[in-house]
Amino acid sequence: MSNTAVSFKNVRKSFNGATNHAIDNLSFDIPEGEFVTILGTSGSGKTTTLKMVNRLIEPDAGEITVYNQSVEAFDVNQLRRKIGYVVQQIGLFPHYTIEKNIGAVPELLGWEKARITQRVQELMELVQLPYEEYATRFPRQLSGGQQQRVGVARALAANPDIMLLDEPFGAVDAITRKELQAQIKNLHQRLEKKTFLFVTHDINEAFALGTKVMIMREGNLDQFDTPENIIRQPKTAFVKQLLDTVYAEEEIWRKYR
Template identity: 60%
Template sequence: MPIAIEFKSVSKTFHLNAEPALSDVSFQIKEGEFITVLGSSGSGKTTTLRMMNRLIEPDNGHIEFYSHDIRGIDAIQLRRQMGYVVQQIGLFPHLTVAENIATVPSLLKWDKRKILARTEELLHLVKLPPEDYLNRRPRELSGGQQQRVGVARALAADPAIMLLDEPFGAVDAITRLDLQAEIQKIHQQLDNKTFIFVTHDINEAFKLGDRVMIMDHGRICQFAPPREIIRSPQPGFVQKLIDTVNEQEALWGEFK
């Protein structure tokens, strides 16, 4: 499979004399992978994601999108090839669900019939029947339903890559599990679509990721399939994460 995203010795510092947000980070993500990026607050995971669509520019190093240096790609054109979903969702409150999903296709001047067909297709994909949801406003939706619309909107123009930054962090635990299952199904149904999903939840990261990138203090501690990390965690931060999960499982076991 081709390489969708590659970082080559990328570094970023936001404030003079501050600890780098990213420090000499290098990795490759293949087309079609579901990558989860795991780390605590300040680990560099969101900075890494936002560099992919040029919302943040690196101080040093290079980032490539399908072997093209992203600095040579117009930022708007680049972002139209990358769907972007965040925790806050950001639906336009004065627009209907259909109008929200159609935002980018409308900017691209798609035919109205094509936009409607795409909108209905995506609502079916995220399990929101069009006949019930096309004309609703965001205020009429639950948090989980709003997040589903956010995913549909990000997919509307058929981007090559989906960037998801803590997308389920603001919903309750049961809804979060449902959304995790749905996002897995969506990825499986979309041929060669690359998903990059930032989270601070280790269970979510290991459940969803084909590979998990674990970050701490602006560096990658380990980047491997979940099974490999569990079997052979790197000493230090990764080992502590695995130990924490094992302790939680032992605690639950005491109540059985």
């Protein structure tokens, strides 16, 4: 029986001035090793859900656990060092080399220099940025897609069991985005037992990457299942509407081929 990496039980969250809950009685379990994409329109609660896992946002009610331990039981900094976090605005340190950017968290954790260097070399190879060529470069010397790969490598540096990715490819061009999607999917498959939670508003991205897809609407969970099961049996009118947008786009492209 697989371990549960992340669990939400009756979680609620409201923000000041809002009439509705941003997250309303949300419950789900994510088994270890899944690549879960979180899909929904703006304001559906995707990013709020993601940020509650590493306590960037605190819930008003309910319980969130990571490997069966309440996130509230962790020191918040300790928790965040255990969970990789990648966002669209990559946030690399501009005056650090690529090697120093990737090694920042292990250095903070007190790793020995030789161990940090070995880990940086492994990760740069993993994200297809050869160490000899890129280690001494600075972020401004890389393309947007290369910077995103450095961001992923940095998030993986301390070998976290869970990776949170908040629309990481939203700011890059369509061709680069496709390449990064292929790389992140391959990366997950190579990293045994790593659990990825990936927020996106792009339905094609969600269904291409996710081993399971979580579809959110107005702080609630409309459906959480494999891509195949959702396509075959959409459970709500909203899910069906999302799928219909894909079918409509396919008709447009077929028309002009």
